[in-house]
Amino acid sequence: MTAEPLVVSPANLDEAFALRAEGGWRPLAGGTDLMVQLEADVAEPPERVLDLWRLAELKGISTDGYEVSVGALTTYTELRHSPIISARLHALAEVAATVGAAQIQNRGTIGGNVCNASPAGDTLPVLLAVDAIFECGSTEGIREVPAREFWTGYRQTALRDDELLVRVRFAVDRSRHTRFRKVGTRAAQAISKVVIALSYKDDHGTWRNVRVALGSVAATTIRATGAEAVLEGSRPRQAVAEEAARVLAEEIAPIDDVRSSADYRRSVSGRILHRLLREEGGW
Amino acid sequence: MTVVREEAAGPGTSYRFTLNGEPRELSVPGMRRLLDVLREDLGFTGTKEGCGEGECGACTVILDGMVVDSCLVPVCQVDGSEIRTVEGLTEAQNAALNPLQQAFLECGGAQCGICTPGMLMSAQAYLEDGGSADEDGIREAIAGNLCRCTGYTKIIDAIEAAALSREVDA
Numbered sequence: 001m002t003a004e005p006l007v008v009s010p011a012n013l014d015e016a017f018a019l020r021a022e023g024g025w026r027p028l029a030g031g032t033d034l035m036v037q038l039e040a041d042v043a044e045p046p047e048r049v050l051d052l053w054r055l056a057e058l059k060g061i062s063t064d065g066y067e068v069s070v071g072a073l074t075t076y077t078e079l080r081h082s083p084i085i086s087a088r089l090h091a092l093a094e095v096a097a098t099v100g101a102a103q104i105q106n107r108g109t110i111g112g113n114v115c116n117a118s119p120a121g122d123t124l125p126v127l128l129a130v131d132a133i134f135e136c137g138s139t140e141g142i143r144e145v146p147a148r149e150f151w152t153g154y155r156q157t158a159l160r161d162d163e164l165l166v167r168v169r170f171a172v173d174r175s176r177h178t179r180f181r182k183v184g185t186r187a188a189q190a191i192s193k194v195v196i197a198l199s200y201k202d203d204h205g206t207w208r209n210v211r212v213a214l215g216s217v218a219a220t221t222i223r224a225t226g227a228e229a230v231l232e233g234s235r236p237r238q239a240v241a242e243e244a245a246r247v248l249a250e251e252i253a254p255i256d257d258v259r260s261s262a263d264y265r266r267s268v269s270g271r272i273l274h275r276l277l278r279e280e281g282g283w
Numbered sequence: 284m285t286v287v288r289e290e291a292a293g294p295g296t297s298y299r300f301t302l303n304g305e306p307r308e309l310s311v312p313g314m315r316r317l318l319d320v321l322r323e324d325l326g327f328t329g330t331k332e333g334c335g336e337g338e339c340g341a342c343t344v345i346l347d348g349m350v351v352d353s354c355l356v357p358v359c360q361v362d363g364s365e366i367r368t369v370e371g372l373t374e375a376q377n378a379a380l381n382p383l384q385q386a387f388l389e390c391g392g393a394q395c396g397i398c399t400p401g402m403l404m405s406a407q408a409y410l411e412d413g414g415s416a417d418e419d420g421i422r423e424a425i426a427g428n429l430c431r432c433t434g435y436t437k438i439i440d441a442i443e444a445a446a447l448s449r450e451v452d453a
Binding site: 004005006007009028030031032035036038039040049051053054077100101102103104106107187188189 | 296312313314315316335336337338340343346349350351352354355356357359360362405408423424426427428429
C-alpha cells in the first residue's frame with residue numbers, strides 16, 4: 001500500500017453525509033470486503049476513508065407490522081439472532097448464517113453486502129426476491145431505490161457518490177413464502193458457486209408474484225424471469241418444477257471461474273430450484 | 284454543515300483501547316490492521332497471520348466479547364474497545380494455562396501451532412457464550428479457523444473436554 005489513507009469516524013449521520021457530499025470519501029462499514037481489497041491490492045487504495053462503524057443511526061432492526069426496516073450497519077450475527085427477522089423473513093436469518101463464519105458474521109453488514117455488489121453476495125438474492133427497498137441518504141434527504149434497480153453492473157450500484165445506504169426495508173406479508181439455498185465448497189467460509197432465493201405469495205395453493213433470484217451466475221444478482229413465468233399462477237408439482245428448472249438452466253449464462261464452471265452452475269441452479277419447489281410443495 | 288476537520292485521522296492520530304485488561308494508547312494510521320498493531324506496534328506476537336484476508340482465522344482475537352479476524356479490523360474501529368488475545372488467556376498471577384489451554388495440551392489439540400492461538404480464542408468465546416460440549420456447536424464455533432495438521436478431531440476433543448470440566452465445576 002502507498003500513502004496511508006486519511007480516516008474520519010463521523011459522530012453522526014449528518015456529518016457523514018456532509019463528507020460524502022465533498023466527494024472522495026470511501027465508506028467503510030465492517031471492513032470484511034474493503035480490508036481484503038486493500039491487502040490484495042486489487043483496488044486503488046482510497047485516499048480518504050469514511051468509517052461508519054459507530055453510527056448508531058445505521059443500526060437496528062424494527063417493524064411497524066407492515067414493513068421491516070434493517071439498518072445498513074446491521075451485522076450478519078445481528079440478523080441471525082433477531083426475533084423480527086426470524087419471524088418475518090427467516091430466509092434472511094438463514095442466509096446470514098451461511099456467510100463466512102463467526103468472525104465474518106460479527107463484522108460484515110447487510111449494507112456492506114449490498115453496496116459491495118459482488119455477484120456472489122449472499123443476502124442479495126433474498127433481498128431481490130422480496131422486492132426490498134434500499135434507502136439511499138445524502139444531504140438532500142432519502143431516496144428510495146428498489147432492489148431490482150440497484151445493481152447496475154459488475155460491482156456497480158445505483159448509489160450516487162454523495163450517498164450512503166441507510167436502511168433496507170421489505171414488506172411484511174404472511175402469505176409470502178421465501179426460501180434460500182447456497183451451494184459452496186464447504187458449509188462455512190465458502191464463497192458461493194450458486195446462491196438462489198425463491199419467493200411467492202400463496203393464494204390458496206396458487207403461486208402469485210413469484211420471484212426466482214440468483215447470485216454467482218451473472219455479473220450481478222439477477223432474477224430469472226423465464227422460470228418465474230413458468231411458476232406464476234401455477235400450483236407447482238413435478239411437471240411444472242421440471243419445466244421451471246429446465247427454463248432456468250437455459251436462461252442463465254454463468255461463467256467458468258476459479259470457484260466453479262459454467263456447466264456446473266447451470267445444472268446445479270436447475271437442480272436446486274427443483275428441490276426447493278419439491279420441498280415447498282411437499283411432494 | 285460544518286465538519287470539524289481536526290477529527291480527520293491522519294498518520295499519528297491517537298487510539299485508546301484495553302488489551303488483555305491493560306489500557307493502551309498509541310498513535311498509528313487509522314487504517315492500520317489491528318493484527319499489525321498487536322504484533323508490530325505492541326509486540327503481542329501470539330496472534331498469528333495466516334491468509335491476511337479473513338479466510339483462515341489464525342489472527343482471531345476477541346473484540347468486545349466477539350471473535351473477529353484482526354487482519355480485517357482497522358485500528359480506527361477499536362477505539363474505546365476491549366481486546367483479548369491469546370496472551371490474555373493465561374492466569375495473570377502465575378502464568379498458568381487456563382482450563383481450555385490445558386485441555387488442548389492434554390488432548391493433543393495442537394500440532395504445528397499456527398492455528399492454535401486463533402482456535403483458542405474462538406473456543407474461549409464459544410465457552411464464555413455458554414457453549415456446551417455439543418460437537419455441532421463446537422464445529423460451528425471453529426468453522427472460521429482452518430487447521431491443516433490435526434484434522435480437527437483432537438481440537439474438538441479438547442474443546443469438549445474444557446466444556447465438560449466447566450460443567451462439572453459449576
